[in-house]
Amino acid sequence: MTHKVFAMSGSLRTGSFNTKLLNLCIPLLKAKGVEVDHFDFRAANVPIYDPDTSDTNPAPQVLDAKERIRRADGLLLVSPEYNNSIPGALKNFIDYVSRPPKEHPFGGKLVAHLGATPGGFGTLYSQATIRQVFHALNAWSLPGHFVVSNAATAFDATGQLADEKRRAELERFIGKFTDALKMMRPQA
Numbered sequence: 001m002t003h004k005v006f007a008m009s010g011s012l013r014t015g016s017f018n019t020k021l022l023n024l025c026i027p028l029l030k031a032k033g034v035e036v037d038h039f040d041f042r043a044a045n046v047p048i049y050d051p052d053t054s055d056t057n058p059a060p061q062v063l064d065a066k067e068r069i070r071r072a073d074g075l076l077l078v079s080p081e082y083n084n085s086i087p088g089a090l091k092n093f094i095d096y097v098s099r100p101p102k103e104h105p106f107g108g109k110l111v112a113h114l115g116a117t118p119g120g121f122g123t124l125y126s127q128a129t130i131r132q133v134f135h136a137l138n139a140w141s142l143p144g145h146f147v148v149s150n151a152a153t154a155f156d157a158t159g160q161l162a163d164e165k166r167r168a169e170l171e172r173f174i175g176k177f178t179d180a181l182k183m184m185r186p187q188a
């Protein structure tokens, strides 16, 4: 059986740097023999979690995401940083998925964290807050991360990372993720 990864960008923005980075990860994952389930966060149009109604009457797109995460061995999350933290829309999505009716699907999953920002400090602050959330959900965050700073100039016209060294680093990071995934979830 092939290992499966639920992969998403935490940005809703058209032209998102984080989605660009996700788009570079997907073929690298596939090259490692991993099946990728790309969750289009913008298209899903996830509503705000409402404690009065969402547990008893969850949005279909959240139920769909829940089942897809359940079927995955790991998650690859490429997230922007908002005010040194996790963007509200992404936190809302994770909170919503974590709720009843069924047990949440994050437990025991390996999560790779990446991020891109036009700023100079990668998304280092948000990486810490995102890990804290997955820690609460009993998921395993892969040690280390891959972040892109100065994203406005980091990608070339084709969407590839302009710096050859960074391209190699991304490939190594994906390799580390898929190696850990195969080690944690050996397949028959």
Ligand SMILES: Cc1cc2nc3c(=O)[nH]c(=O)nc-3n(C[C@H](O)[C@H](O)[C@H](O)COP(=O)(O)O)c2cc1C
Pocket: 011, 012, 013, 015, 016, 017, 018, 019, 080, 081, 082, 083, 084, 085, 116, 117, 118, 119, 120, 121, 122, 123
């Ligand atoms: C509300 C808000 C807060 C932001 N805070 C930060 C921040 O703390 N650190 C940072 O590097 N960039 C910050 N940014 C800039 C984002 O990195 C930038 O908008 C980036 O393009 C978002 O990622 P995306 O291109 O994938 O949508 C912020 C942007 C918004 C809208």
